[in-house]
Amino acid sequence: MAYQKEKSSVKLLLLLGSLMAFTSLSTDVFLPAMPEISHDLSGHAPLLITSFLIGFAVAQLFWGPISDKYGRKIPLLTGIFLFIIGSIGCALADDMFVMIIFRIIQAVGACTGPMIARAIVRDLYSGIKAARVFNVLMIIMSVAPIVGPLIGGQLLSFFSWRAIFTFMAIVGLALFISTLFLKETLSKSNRRNDFSGIFKSYFGILKNKMFMLSALVVSSFYLAIYAFISASPSVYIEHFNVDSRYYGFLFGINVLGLTIVSVFNRRLIDRFPLFRLVRTTILISFLISLVMLIMNSLNDKSLLSVAVPIFIIFSSNGIIASATNAIALSYVSSNSVGIASALLGSFQYGSGIISSLLLSIWNSNHPIPMTWITFSGLFLASIFAIQLSRQLASDNKE
Template sequence: MVKENSQLFILVFLGVLTAFGPFVTDMYLPTLPAMTEYFNTTSSQVQLGLTASMIGLAAGQLFFGPLSDKYGRRLPLIIAMLLFLLATIGCLISSTIMQFVGWRVVQGVAGAGGIVISRSIAADKYSGRELAKMLGIIGAINGVAPIAAPIAGGGMAESLGWQGIFWTLFCLGIILLLGSFHFKESLSEERRGSTCWKDVYNEFIAVIHNRRYLCYIFQFGFAQGVIFANIASAPFIMQQHYGFSPLMFSVFFGVNAIAIVISATYASRFAHPEKALYRGSLGMVIVSFFLMIALCLDCNFWIYEILLIGLLSMIGLTFTSSNTLALDCERSNAGIASALLGALGFAFGGIVSPIVGLGNIMVTTGITFFIGSVFSLSFTYMALHRAFYMAQYYKK
């Protein structure tokens, strides 16, 4: 009899793996000005490191997802952690900014392995409401990690510098590598797919043809786009427009993160995740509409903050539900399904982030919030309508 990992270990391990990608992407953001001087380059070239890591995070999930379906979760996870350690050393010894950017792509690919495999492990070990609860925790971490990472990096920036932050990431990689060796395989050999990569391509096509799954991941993608629009705009709105110090900005950023955690956790209490998804998506549209009007009218800070907390709470409600429903309807290809889900989320984040900087940031942020929320609700409606149709069909 194969010994299983404890539920506590699985919970902590999956939680850290989920937060790993956003910390790889965002933790060093407060040190970008110092890196500009270190590499003797422009700020735009230094920011390529952020873009490169997001490209890696999106592409890496498409690689590690099917790989974990074919060879199990443990071996690809160990490979991802070893690759991350190598890439982090590469970043630290880079002598030019382009070398650094190249290693950041590799770092993003490796970080993606942790994200996609963590969701696949959850789908392997749990189902129904248990899966919803586990994904609720993962969703909460997934929502708060991109916000917490820059705050943690800001706390270390002055004393450790950007190299110190990357050494911290290296130590985190060591811990996760040790955890990967301790992890007991969750995907038995009889449940693994064919090792023929032509079949992997066919499985990708089969997953993409699942229209209900596509609706769920596009809902998640647009919701993730709203999250990244907030991450990109909040530093400028709070510090430049409202005049807050970096410390006060961090405090309110943390409060907003708590709103996502609470709502993502609460979503698992719904008897039917479809209901949580619909209410969260509808709430996103309503709150984002008022937030858009408020930002366009140059509202005071407290109106902005209260409405933003409401919007993030609605998004947290949808994260758990969309992840649960998407993976439930593609359980036989959990790795590929999880890969597409995560890749789409980071792709949307990469597209939306620079948009809020066009023109008046208050206006463009409000409009981006509202448009993303409307599309999220549209895909929710299409997914639930299709699920109802299929349920009626199978009753006949």
């Protein structure tokens, strides 16, 4: 009962939104510096995204059970501390291998943010209420991808790329201090004591059809999103000759669209079933990706042929992420929320590993590789969204 007032407070939502934005903080801020990092460290900068996503996806599978056993607060504080250490290490790195190691450490810590934030929401809310809260968090966390590249670009104007990772460490310290005042949301009665049983629960969740379909929809969608995030610095800065200082504005426009869609989504959630919102949004995004692919195959000199379609696709995340997260977590038991949230995050961000690896192999600043991966991801997402929609419609009839 003591937590009732806090769970609806602006402070709690701001903190959870900031934790959800950990991924954006860890990637978007240094995107303008990727060409410079590649030059200074004589390496391929997209590997810094790949390594981060590997650490981010795998570590969640361990943090999930830990948070279900020991509660949310202690793992979260530990994760933020590791993020700070990783950020400092990246700032001091003098070769690409060392930087990759510290990016993995940074990721192992950063993954606790969105994973535990999702678990906290599920601890306190369920169903449509959870979808509404996730939607509010999407609005709050959307600030990070808007200001991140802008801050990164401006820091590059006055300092080297190392200042960007110093900035990350400072933000991490601020979040650590804020989290100290967070109350524990997982009651002792809902905690799990048997670690072997906890890890076995992963197999049970993998057999959960509704959870898996939701996870496959959002992870396929993020395959497309991370194709843009990984490739956009080289495509915009090197292919289209956009100044690194202004790259942040082009990136931020997309997140502004995401924020606007998230605001409208608060009304859509009350008027339409979640599965219908997911299906319609995914299919529209898929058609837009097809148009983008055709346009860039015919003319690769137009910035608008990439920027406009990406704006629409990126903005649709304001509906897809909140709806699929709410659907997925509503089909798991209260004592497995941490595990389910970890698995959901591993699928979601693990798909970005595929995008960044494919782009590293392709090794081109041309927009075609990015558009092909975007199209492929949304094609898969469309298939899974249709299956999810049919299954949920069938369940509602029953």
